Amino acid sequence: MGLLGMMNLSSWSSCFSQKQASLSGNGRIPHAFFCNRQTLFISRRFESVKADVQLGSLRAAGDPQVLNFPGGIVKFTPELKFLSDFPEERIHCYRVLDGSGQPISNNFVQIDKDVAVKMYKDMVTFQTMDTIFYEAQRQGRISFYVTAIGEEAINIASAAALKMDDIVFPQYREAGVLLWRGFALQEFANQCFGNKGDNGKGRQMPAHYGSNKHNYVTVASTVATQIPHAVGAAYSLKMDGRDACTITYFGDGGTSTGDFHAALNFAAVMEAPVILFCRNNGWAISTPVSDQFRSDGIVVRGQAYGVRSIRVDGNDALAVFSAVHVAREMAISESRPVLIEALTYRAGHHSTSDDSSKYRPIEEIEWWRAAQDPVARFRKWLEGEGWWTAQSEIEIRDHARQEVLHAIQVAEKVDKPAIREIFTDVYDVPPSNLRDQEKSLREAVDRHPQDYPPQFPL
Numbered sequence: 295m296g297l298l299g300m301m302n303l304s305s306w307s308s309c310f311s312q313k314q315a316s317l318s319g320n321g322r323i324p325h326a327f328f329c330n331r332q333t334l335f336i337s338r339r340f341e342s343v344k345a346d347v348q349l350g351s352l353r354a355a356g357d358p359q360v361l362n363f364p365g366g367i368v369k370f371t372p373e374l375k376f377l378s379d380f381p382e383e384r385i386h387c388y389r390v391l392d393g394s395g396q397p398i399s400n401n402f403v404q405i406d407k408d409v410a411v412k413m414y415k416d417m418v419t420f421q422t423m424d425t426i427f428y429e430a431q432r433q434g435r436i437s438f439y440v441t442a443i444g445e446e447a448i449n450i451a452s453a454a455a456l457k458m459d460d461i462v463f464p465q466y467r468e469a470g471v472l473l474w475r476g477f478a479l480q481e482f483a484n485q486c487f488g489n490k491g492d493n494g495k496g497r498q499m500p501a502h503y504g505s506n507k508h509n510y511v512t513v514a515s516t517v518a519t520q521i522p523h524a525v526g527a528a529y530s531l532k533m534d535g536r537d538a539c540t541i542t543y544f545g546d547g548g549t550s551t552g553d554f555h556a557a558l559n560f561a562a563v564m565e566a567p568v569i570l571f572c573r574n575n576g577w578a579i580s581t582p583v584s585d586q587f588r589s590d591g592i593v594v595r596g597q598a599y600g601v602r603s604i605r606v607d608g609n610d611a612l613a614v615f616s617a618v619h620v621a622r623e624m625a626i627s628e629s630r631p632v633l634i635e636a637l638t639y640r641a642g643h644h645s646t647s648d649d650s651s652k653y654r655p656i657e658e659i660e661w662w663r664a665a666q667d668p669v670a671r672f673r674k675w676l677e678g679e680g681w682w683t684a685q686s687e688i689e690i691r692d693h694a695r696q697e698v699l700h701a702i703q704v705a706e707k708v709d710k711p712a713i714r715e716i717f718t719d720v721y722d723v724p725p726s727n728l729r730d731q732e733k734s735l736r737e738a739v740d741r742h743p744q745d746y747p748p749q750f751p752l
């Protein structure tokens with residue numbers, strides 16, 4: 295398969311090699327200033343769609359070797375040949391660090407020490423939060439949880455390459471993006487415990503975070519619905535001439551929905567500045583990718599829809615950071631969508647409602663956990679740079695553990711939101727069906743006082 299339309303990172307990285315990414319560029323405080331650049335409508339349509347050109351060539355009878363049809367000029371061929379269903383060689387996977395954390399080339403976007411260290415600390419904190427919240431669910435303290443074990447680099451490195459004005463439309467395995475943006479461990483805990491401190495007032499399942507302040511749209515469990523939302527929002531950013539893009543994350547399973555295809559095509563045609571970030575982690579609950587599609591993964595769909603695309607090693611933080619950094623520049627400066635397929639592995643169960651040992655070999659899980667751990671790989675690189683020591687490792691692990699445990703202990707003691715909150719914030723005047731539901735809920739509380747202690751806020 296030809297690589298027409300695929301961008302070579304080296305040509306881009308040269309533009310950025312002098313521009314070291316710095317914390318100020320990725321800071322926690324949103325920029326108050328938006329570039330008021332005029333919106334650019336760049337035409338990438340094929341020439342012949344212009345009616346005057348087409349009519350002109352029709353009048354001149356045109357070139358007999360080509361068909362000038364409304365979708366563009368196409369060459370004729372005498373060969374009766376079908377396109378192959380599969381490329382002779384699969385699309386390569388962009389990687390910077392090998393398994394032992396050694397750079398295999400200089401073809402990546404440089405990162406300042408303070409950004410790199412924050413990335414590593416956030417990866418460790420994220421891993422720690424996942425481990426302890428997962429245990430809290432097992433102890434019956436929260437009702438549900440979903441970890442991102444094995445996908446820490448995807449979360450943190452992609453977030454580090456974005457700016458705070460970029461709007462995130464997550465699936466449910468990207469809490470690390472929110473962590474990077476400054477959402478506090480206490481806020482994560484409050485959400486999972488559904489207490490009064492939760493932005494969503496306890497109305498969502500645990501791990502369904504959202505924060506206006508952090509430009510992070512609330513997680514919805516309905517797979518892939520966030521993808522068209524992100525494309526629409528990107529189009530609106532472009533119409534407003536904003537110096538920002540949207541990014542949407544989704545799994546391989548998300549690409550098996552109609553929403554993904556509709557969104558990809560819409561993004562291409564409307565030239566929306568959106569990064570479509572697919573975490574291809576091999577599984578959609580118990581369905582392996584081999585039962586989902588026969589294409590060479592997700593990356594090839596980009597070219598099919600006219601969207602620039604790249605495949606990266608999702609367990610390599612430097613590769614993910616570089617790809618997203620360059621994709622963001624292209625999305626905004628050229629007003630175009632970019633598709634990223636990050637190859638990784640869902641090293642945990644799908645969620646606390648799943649037992650993945652029932653449908654995949656334990657050895658497979660263990661191999662990914664031990665040999666492909668993205669956190670350990672990035673740490674080796676940091677150590678090689680002289681930016682990390684065994685002592686810093688002990689300190690961050692201990693600190694993260696203390697902070698997460700403290701957040702849980704506090705969250706557990708905070709009151710739950712009042713029952714009346716279930717029915718607020720959607721309608722100015724609640725419709726009759728909601729009023730009926732509230733009435734019947736209150737009757738249930740009266741009928742079962744043993745389940746609702748007296749201090750339970752109504």
Ligand SMILES: Cc1ncc(C[n+]2csc(CCOP(=O)(O)OP(=O)(O)O)c2C)c(N)n1
Pocket residue numbers: 467515516517518544545546547548549573575577578579640644
């Ligand atoms: C529209 C819809 N269909 C099915 C489900 C049930 N479901 C929840 S998660 C999931 C798998 C998604 O897999 P993937 O997109 O690969 O993400 P991953 O969990 O691997 O990160 C399914 C089928 C759902 N929530 N919504």
Ligand SMILES: [Mg+2]
Pocket residue numbers: 545546547573574575576577578579640
């Ligand atoms: Mg998946």
